[in-house]
Amino acid sequence: MAVLTDDQVDAALPDLNGWERADGVLRRKIKFPTFLAGIDAVRRVADHAEAKDHHPDIDIRWRTVTFMLVTHSAGGITQNDIGMAHDIDEIVGD
Template identity: 80%
Template structure:
């Protein structure tokens, strides 16, 4: 799987809700109305990640959850990361 070019990542970003490129990864922070809502979203994302065998880095700070996506084995952002970002967006929107 090839690492996406900067232009390819830039083209994908407008279709992703709140994602940005930071430090070589796609990142999105979401503030939930309560701590347990964030934990539940993380649980659902974890299930999807297991299904796809592609796991985001997840940082939980009280009600704010930050997801970071990069394909470490490829050394950058790939189509798998963009697809997982779309999946996370759908889960958050539920």
């Protein structure tokens, strides 16, 4: 899988809800109404990621969950990461 250029990633960002390119990854922070709502969202994303065999890095801080996507084996952001970002948007309902 080819690593996307910065221009290619930037062109995809308008179609992604709240995602940004930062520090070599796609990143989205979501504040949930409760801690358990965030945990539930993480679980749903984790189930989907396992089925796709493409796993985001996930940081949980009370009600704020940060999803970070990069294809480590390719050394950067790939089309798989763009696709997973769209999937995460659908899973969390945004």
